[in-house]
Amino acid sequence: MSTPLDATMIETIQSFDAEKRYKHLVKEVVANREIWILIDEHGCVMLNTDDEDCVPVWPNKEFAEAWATGEWETCKAEAISLNKWHSRWTHGLEDDELALVVFPIPEQEGLVIYPDELDYELKTLANKHR
Known part of the structure; x- marks a missing residue:
């Protein structure tokens, strides 16, 4: 479970470019063992x-x-x-031919990547920390 972020940390991370936000996401997801999406009454x-x-x-x-x-x-x-994410989401997104937008923030787009690319990065980093 992740520790809540303070305003200074949020501001610092929001100043990152899309590539740096991608690297940050991979590191955080591996450390916290969770990834965040938005849902509404129809799903994600x-x-x-x-x-x-x-x-x-x-x-x-x-x-x-x-x-x-x-x-x-x-x-x-x-x-x-x-x-x-590894067991269901990556394959489900690929089957539905969906890509990912990694860490978009207001006023800045995120990096568009394919689910298998993110899966590979997450597993590679996780294996380094074993």
Whole structure:
């Protein structure tokens, strides 16, 4: 379970570019053993890029909740355990031909990657920490 982030830490992390936020997400997800999505009454929130339908993911509850404004204000942040992510989500997203938007923040897009790429990064880092 992650420790709540203070305002200074949130501000610092939000200053990262998309690539650095991606690296931060991988590190946090492995450390906390959970990844965050937004859900509404229909399931997980989706974003659309020019080429892909994507599921946005965040490393911490605070960042997911910060995205839940405007048309997404009724959405709730939900943690998915890393084990469930590996066992169900990666394959499910691939089967549905969905990509991921890694750690979008207000005013900045996230990196668009494929589920197997994130899975590989998470497993590689986790194996380094064993």
